[in-house]
Amino acid sequence: xxxxxxxxxxxxxxxxxxxxxxxxxxxxxxxxxxxxxxxxxxxxxxxxxxxxxxxxxxxxxxxxxxxxxxxxxxxxxxxxxxxxxxxxxxxxxxxxxxxxxxxxxxxxxxxxxxxxxxxxxxxxxxxxxxxxxxxxxxxxxxxxxxxxxxxxxxxxxxxxxxxxxxxxxxxxxxxxxxxxxxxxxxxxxxxxxxxxxxxxxxxxxxxxxxxxxxxxxxxxxxxxxxxxxxxxxxxxxxxxxxxxxxxxxxxxxxxxxxxxxxxxxxxxxxxxxxxxxxxxxxxxxxxxxxxxxxxxxxxxxxxxxxxxxxxxxxxxxxxxxxxxxxxxxxxxxxxxxxxxxx
Numbered sequence: 280x281x282x283x284x285x286x287x288x289x290x291x292x293x294x295x296x297x298x299x300x301x302x303x304x305x306x307x308x309x310x311x312x313x314x315x316x317x318x319x320x321x322x323x324x325x326x327x328x329x330x331x332x333x334x335x336x337x338x339x340x341x342x343x344x345x346x347x348x349x350x351x352x353x354x355x356x357x358x359x360x361x362x363x364x365x366x367x368x369x370x371x372x373x374x375x376x377x378x379x380x381x382x383x384x385x386x387x388x389x390x391x392x393x394x395x396x397x398x399x400x401x402x403x404x405x406x407x408x409x410x411x412x413x414x415x416x417x418x419x420x421x422x423x424x425x426x427x428x429x430x431x432x433x434x435x436x437x438x439x440x441x442x443x444x445x446x447x448x449x450x451x452x453x454x455x456x457x458x459x460x461x462x463x464x465x466x467x468x469x470x471x472x473x474x475x476x477x478x479x480x481x482x483x484x485x486x487x488x489x490x491x492x493x494x495x496x497x498x499x500x501x502x503x504x505x506x507x508x509x510x511x512x513x514x515x516x517x518x519x520x521x522x523x524x525x526x527x528x529x530x531x532x533x534x535x536x537x538x539x540x541x542x543x544x545x546x547x548x549x550x551x552x553x554x555x556x557x558x559x560x561x562x563x564x565x566x567x568x569x570x571x572x573x574x575x576x577x578x579x580x581x582x583x584x585x586x587x588x589x590x591x592x593x594x595x596x597x598x599x600x601x602x603x604x605x606x607x608x609x610x611x612x613x614x615x616x617x618x619x620x621x
Contacts, residue, residue, distance in 0.1 A: 298331070298335075299329045299408055299454075299460055300461065301325070302326050302328070302461075302463065303326065304323075304324055305465045305467065306321050307465065308470070309467070310469075311429055311469065311470070311472060311474070312472040313431065314432065314474060315476075315479070316430050316435070318427070318429075319426060320367065323450075326371075326422045327408055328421075329419045330419070331410070331412065331415060331416050333410040333419055336404075337403050337454075338452065339399060339453040340400045340401040341400065341451045342398050344447070344448055349445070350442050351444075352442075355438050355444070357429075357446075359392040359394050360392060360393065360430075362392045362429060363390055364425045364426070364428075365425065365427075366381045366386045366400070367425060368424050369381055369384070369422065369423050369424075372420050373409065373410050378420075383405060384401060384405060384406050385403070386401050387401075387578075391526070391619050392446075393573050397451070397572055397573075399572060399573075408421060427467065435471065435478075436474065438471045443470045447464060447465075447466050448467060450463050450465070482523050484620065485520040485618070486518075486616060486618040487519075488616060489515055489518065491513055492516030495614075496511060497595065508594060508597045508599070509594065510593065513590060513592075514590050516590055517588070517616070518588045519582060519587045519588075520587070521582050522584050524578075524579065525578070525579055525620060525621050526578045527575070527577045527617070528574060528616070528617050529567070529569075529617075530572055530574065530615055531569050531570065531612045531614055533613065538610050538611075544610055545601060546570065548602055550568055550569070550596065551591070552564060552565075552576070552592050552594075553590065553592070555588075557586070557589075562579040562587075563578045565577065576616075579621075
């Protein structure tokens with residue numbers, strides 16, 4: 280086979296057609312009286328419902344900030360990454376099995392909002408929306424409840440008492456083919472009370488892509504590379520130093536791997552995972568398929584201001600037809616890694 284593919288990664292209300300309906304509602308008000316921030320444990324509830332036979336695997340749920348979180352007088356702004364959602368519970372009815380739990384769905388336990396991009400509350404459900412009722416129009420209902428947290432920190436001291444902020448957030452549900460099931464928008468209100476306690480120490484969050492991993496490289500030289508998949512691992516490729524719990528996310532700044540000649544391959548042909556090089560049993564690793572959406576790679580506890588190191592592994596799956604049919608060329612994309620408090 281006289282072909283050679285080289286992939287380089289640079290690190291630096293609408294309703295779609297569906298048998299499933301998508302609705303949601305909110306308890307939108309949250310008052311903050313401490314530098315520790317606050318949590319509304321009953322902030323957002325979403326419902327998927329339908330009748331008869333249903334089978335929607337790998338569905339998704341995202342949240343997108345529609346505009347900056349600005350005070351009513353327009354003088355102050357809350358950074359988007361100070362707002363996060365936490366799954367609380369699932370309820371509902373289905374047949375023959377009960378509705379899935381948060382754990383069975385595989386929902387991330389803490390998801391921060393991001394500027395100018397979707398944050399996936401459920402990136403790719405491990406449990407389908409499934410119903411096989413005994414009666415032809417048997418009812419299905421899956422309800423997920425989320426808490427909303429405004430992260431604490433010394434930044435809260437810059438807002439006068441009783442300043443009110445509005446966060447307009449759009450929620451979108453997708454099926455397994457990224458077809459929109461439904462969209463809904465809600466406004467969340469944050470009011471800064473009279474904060475009198477002492478501010479906490481400033482967060483220290485440091486992420487470094489080491490020199491050996493700055494230009495990732497996957498090569499396809501033989502038929503075996505296509506049949507078995509190929510991989511590359513960069514030892515100690517990423518290091519983290521924090522004084523608080525953290526999460527690391529990554530996204531591709533382009534939706535396709537592009538070549539200088541104008542050829543392209545979807546970035547989804549590349550898989551990525553981190554491998555802890557520093558022992559820490561509290562870390563949770565989430566292998567991902569590359570996407571233009573921000574995805575969580577790892578969640579961990581404070582490193583106590585000492586470096587944690589991770590190996591970076593890029594790999595492809597065996598016999599991916601998108602790679603087998605691709606033209607021989609050099610393809611590139613740029614990845615953006617970020618670290619935020621958890």
